[in-house]
Amino acid sequence: MTIAPKHAAGSSGPADSRAVELQGVRIAFPMANGTAYEAVGETNLEVRDREFVAIVGPTGCGKSTLLNATAGLIKPAAGNVRIFGKAHTGINAHAGYLFQQDSLMPWKTAVDNVAIGLEVAGVARREALERAREWLSRVGLAAFADRYPHMLSGGQRKRVGLAQVLIRDPKIILMDEPFGPLDAQTRLIMGDLLLDLWTADQKAVMFVTHDLDEAIGLADRVIIMSAGPASRIIGDYTIPLARPRNMADIKSAPEFHEVHREIWNALKEEVLKGYKQAEKLS
Template sequence: MTLHDQTAATTAEAVAIDGLEITFRTPGRAVFTAVKDVALRVGAHEFVAIVGPTGCGKSTILNAAAGLLKPSAGSVRVFGAPLTDLNRAAGYLFQQDALMPWKTAQENVAIALTTNGVAKAEAAARAREWLSRVGLSAFGDRYPHMLSGGQRKRVGLAQVLIRDPRIILMDEPFGPLDAQTRVIMGDLLLKLWSADRKAAMFITHDLEEAIALADRVLIMSAGPASRIIGDYRIPLGRPRDVADIKLDPQFHALHREIWHALKEEVLKGYRQVEEQAS
């Protein structure tokens, strides 16, 4: 492989994690290892979902990719460069709303630009455009408490994407929503993502959601010292309809295969919780 080929291969990877270990000090000063020996790759135009038992460290990996957590061991690289601070190439969509209650929907979206030096008039115009893209063109003057959970999540999605990040990090973004709204939001996310196919890392407890959305599904072991134990490519065609794709026989075959590997880890996680409570 030539130097040019090596450089191309590296820059084609939006996120490269090797030997990642994250440890914490408990209140009793004991060392808790959340994840250990984690290695993963996310291509520059790839949608990767991560699933695993409750408390296995999925969000820990995402926070390391965001630069919010420093590795205790191992490395994180973003488009070939070591990540030593916040990941400026990434936008982060959290599980809980990150909207300012005293600002309107339009102002909440625009602030992602004004805090980076964009003039207010331009930011407002672009915010209106993004609210239209997420189906909220008539709701720009509403405050968060006047919006439904799904509408607030649409505002949050616009707030992240208006910055045009090269990487989209999502930590169970649709977890708080009802089942029907989750399907609608999944379709909206795929529609927006398909426009330019940014690198995406998506954390979820829902295996069906992971398969319906992603190009690859990674599964994690139960904690502590969780690691990635499976990497499954999802050969379902695009564009996808989140509800319709679940009727595809290939979807069911993938679900059976991945759940077979994931089920024991989920049960192990439950047993650990029961043992700690007893």
Template sequence: MSAESHCALELLDIRCTFRSKDDAGQRYTAVADTTLRIREGEFVSVVGPTGCGKSTLLNVGAGLLAPSSGTVKVFGEPLVGINARAGYMFQTEALMPWRSARDNVMVGLQYRGVSDAEAAAQAEQWLARVGLSGFGDRYPHQLSGGMRKRVALAQTLVLEPDILLMDEPFSALDVQTRQLMENEVLDLWASKKRAVLFITHDLDEAIAMSDRVVVLSAGPATHPIGEFTIDLARPRDVAEVRTHPRFVELHTQIWNVLRDEVLKGYAQQRLKVA
């Protein structure tokens, strides 16, 4: 059996081209000729300069954006429409401010036709699993940033997705809360071994959490320019693993590939501002 047959998500020769809003005749290629495979149970992080197209690829994998060309496969089948086997955790949590933590976690189950009683029971179980037992009646404005992220994580995982798509979910958190959430995700991932596609600007975070790190070039027409296997032992504590000599070695190797692309990205951003 080929390696591809064990893939949860495949982005094959993906190209995404957009028409500029400023000039109807101008087209912009955000992603070009990109192939990315995530095997079942694998945790893959994608890093690259700001604005290079990382989130675009995540949206393609979620079925929220149809590529201009190329194919998306989910467990070997071509993706048509929304990826129903994926859960998407956004950079900004998509919590409804008028609903309690429990009700926010319940909502996806209710849309699927699960009874209110069963949905509430499952929501409470997941709130407990993310360390929020007893907080089900709190509203988002009554929770800290880290607690809201935990609710968002429970909201995503309660649907038992086979693939987890995460778009810089912890970037707005302080360092201590961020590390707690990273370890929480790793513990929950280890218990079910879902396929994870994780987008981050933080190279330390990518190495600490992943089985593989993919480096994207600066845009336009971003594409993978490096791929690194993270051969650090699991389970990992994201704070402790950073002191491991192999972590330092991997960081140096990946940064050597990423550094020039980051500088290109900054230069392009400055031109846009100017």
């Protein structure tokens, strides 16, 4: 592995139009036997402001790890994470993060969970609660504001999570298979909700998923990562589908199938490699 280059390829355009730049980022975890497991090999990625980028790859390819590095939750072993042109360490204050697992505070009601992001930023509690109720009605949960997370369905919890992230008006939204645990119908509905919200207020989005349909339906660009260890980006596809889109209808568009076939051909090989890798490890 080479030392990280100072500049990633293709870093052109005004500095503030680049929401996220990963420059020669490598991520490794210490193992029990003293060696390091390299989860993500040298990676360069650029996400422009207002761009919706989906990251797809086989299981265990380090997609989430890449998001965590962008979020500032983990520190890359090498390379730079630049946020709006500035080198970044610590928690990324520009980013909102929707996690795969349930991450609402179970001891707070839905409205309190949504309001907390404003409250800790110093917004008065009354105003925070008012705006939280607004956001809950925007995600269709006005009637559920005073419920605790365990009284909500999986899809409803994700909606609360979405409102919790968006109320803080982050410039960058990181999503780690946010709809992974949901059933197929709910996923479609959540995808449409996300598209509506994103269309209304476009942010830079990094959306990790293993569902290629979902990735193509939502994103401007689809990034393919190779199977781990030391996974890296092996494909970068622009999605030419017109917006506004609808998750259910888009699958019948001929362009969708073309793009899907092209990306799947690249991805298939990596998925198989990923399975072999998993077999070897087990």
